Amino acid sequence: PAAGSSSGAKAGSGKTITLGFAQVGAESGWRTANTKSVQEAAKKAGITLKFSDAQQKQENQIKAIRTFIQQKVDVIAFSPVVESGWDPVLKEAKDAGIPVILTDRAVDSKDTSLYKTFLGSDFVKEGKSAGEWLTSAYANEQGPVNIVELQGTTGSAPANDRKAGFADVIRADGKFKIVASQSGDFTRAKGKEVMQAFLKSQKDIDVLYAHNDDMALGAIQAIEESGKKPGTDIKVISVDGIKDAFVAMTEGKINVVVECNPLLGDQLMELTKKVAAGESVPPRVETQEGVFPQDKAAAALPSRNY
Ligand code: GYE
Numbered sequence: 001p002a003a004g005s006s007s008g009a010k011a012g013s014g015k016t017i018t019l020g021f022a023q024v025g026a027e028s029g030w031r032t033a034n035t036k037s038v039q040e041a042a043k044k045a046g047i048t049l050k051f052s053d054a055q056q057k058q059e060n061q062i063k064a065i066r067t068f069i070q071q072k073v074d075v076i077a078f079s080p081v082v083e084s085g086w087d088p089v090l091k092e093a094k095d096a097g098i099p100v101i102l103t104d105r106a107v108d109s110k111d112t113s114l115y116k117t118f119l120g121s122d123f124v125k126e127g128k129s130a131g132e133w134l135t136s137a138y139a140n141e142q143g144p145v146n147i148v149e150l151q152g153t154t155g156s157a158p159a160n161d162r163k164a165g166f167a168d169v170i171r172a173d174g175k176f177k178i179v180a181s182q183s184g185d186f187t188r189a190k191g192k193e194v195m196q197a198f199l200k201s202q203k204d205i206d207v208l209y210a211h212n213d214d215m216a217l218g219a220i221q222a223i224e225e226s227g228k229k230p231g232t233d234i235k236v237i238s239v240d241g242i243k244d245a246f247v248a249m250t251e252g253k254i255n256v257v258v259e260c261n262p263l264l265g266d267q268l269m270e271l272t273k274k275v276a277a278g279e280s281v282p283p284r285v286e287t288q289e290g291v292f293p294q295d296k297a298a299a300a301l302p303s304r305n306y
Contacts (some may be wrong), residue, residue, distance in 0.1 A: 009045050079105050125165060133237060214242075217244055
């Protein structure tokens with residue numbers, strides 16, 4: 001076709017924009033919704049999407065980014081599986097003149113010129129919201145309140161930050177004790193397995209704080225199989241807000257969910273068009289999120305989009 005006759009989004013040179021997107025994996029309901037959102041938004045925006053799934057391995061993500069550089073895509077976006085170790089490959093992208101957008105998860109690079117912007121959530125705030133729900137739910141109780149924590153993927157921004165934000169809030173009152181804390185890698189299977197181990201090693205568990213819904217849902221199975229009632233015998237706090245977690249809340253099995261929005265596709269395509277055109281973008285773009293206690297679950301369930 002003649003230049004400019006297709007309907008796709010155009011890079012500076014007038015050709016259709018190609019975006020290379022290196023996804024973490026397919027570890028959770030959140031992630032599946034995030035992938036779908038990115039794929040649908042790219043189609044809608046007329047952006048050619050090269051999609052790669054790293055199966056939760058940093059080495060795979062680095063390989064995918066190097067391939068995108070070789071293919072001379074216009075923009076690279078990725079959701080870094082862990083926070084550290086990105087400087088070399090980000091420098092390669094910068095040297096090749098390809099702008100990088102971080103989506104969902106942050107990196108700990110000191111050199112912020114290695115990427116154009118970050119699009120996602122404030123995970124420390126999510127951890128704090130979880131902690132605030134707990135301190136107010138137990139305001140009139142004496143304690144001790146024994147908490148077990150299911151951490152997300154070791155070294156990932158959401159695991160580091162949700163742990164830190166939560167710890168920061170509960171520290172103020174000595175009655176809250178984290179008696180065990182271990183990674184369940186953000187998956188249902190691992191969440192169940194680690195919760196089974198917690199139930200064996202800890203006599204008295206009052207609260208489960210899970211860094212995502214999938215681990216909470218796996219842990220709920222373990223709690224039920226041990227003869228206890230999740231949501232009652234052991235209170236359950238979780239993060240994300242996938243539909244299955246809202247269903248579990250309506251069944252009384254989860255006490256509160258802190259929302260984390262995976263539907264970043266449209267905002268990502270907007271940012272992609274801007275950086276491809278050499279326009280400046282804000283260094284951080286945050287998504288809007290809420291907190292849903294159990295008594296709000298039934299009303300909210302029909303309008304959950306993921
Ligand atoms: O909470 C979890 C997923 O990075 C915010 O990754 C994301 C997290 C999300 O596996 O379910």
